[in-house]
Amino acid sequence: xxxxxxxxxxxxxxxxxxxxxxxxxxxxxxxxxxxxxxxxxxxxxxxxxxxxxxxxxxxxxxxxxxxxxxxxxxxxxxxxxxxxxxxxxxxxxxxxxxxxxxxxxxxxxxxxxxxx
Numbered sequence: 427x428x429x430x431x432x433x434x435x436x437x438x439x440x441x442x443x444x445x446x447x448x449x450x451x452x453x454x455x456x457x458x459x460x461x462x463x464x465x466x467x468x469x470x471x472x473x474x475x476x477x478x479x480x481x482x483x484x485x486x487x488x489x490x491x492x493x494x495x496x497x498x499x500x501x502x503x504x505x506x507x508x509x510x511x512x513x514x515x516x517x518x519x520x521x522x523x524x525x526x527x528x529x530x531x532x533x534x535x536x537x538x539x540x541x542x
Contacts, residue, residue, distance in 0.1 A: 428499050429464030431475050432457050433482065434492040441489065444481035446474070462496070470496050 430448070435441065438453040448461030462474045479491065 427464060427466075428461055429468065429470065429496050430459045430499060431462045431470050431478070432459045432493075432495040432497070433479065434494070436490060436492055441482070442485040444478050444485060446478050456492075461499075464496050464498050468496050468498050 434455075434457045436456070438456045441451075441458075443449055443451065443458060446460040449458065450460070451458035460474075460478055462470045462478075463472045465471050475494075475496075479494070483489070483491070
């Protein structure tokens with residue numbers, strides 16, 4: 427089954443990456459990843475992962491690899507059902523009512539200021 431191999435590097439500078447299927451890189455997470463075959467336990471099998479790591483170190487001398495992780499890719503697809511749309515009636519308040527109540531609040535605040 428297919429999986430993704432994540433290789434973490436010490437900094438987020440630009441590196442030279444080897445050409446490999448499904449290459450993605452995330453500079454914020456300081457990692458790059460690629461597709462590889464993985465077994466049922468999630469470990470990379472075959473020569474792809476080792477070859478990519480070796481090529482990366484050859485292309486970027488002096489750069490160490492911090493950590494390597496593998497994660498299987500789920501091949502099952504689930505369909506999400508959208509909930510039925512309902513019409514919601516909105517009520518509009520009269521703008522005169524809004525402005526009248528605001529004026530009353532302002533007058534009450536000014537009056538309260540005189541008494542305290």
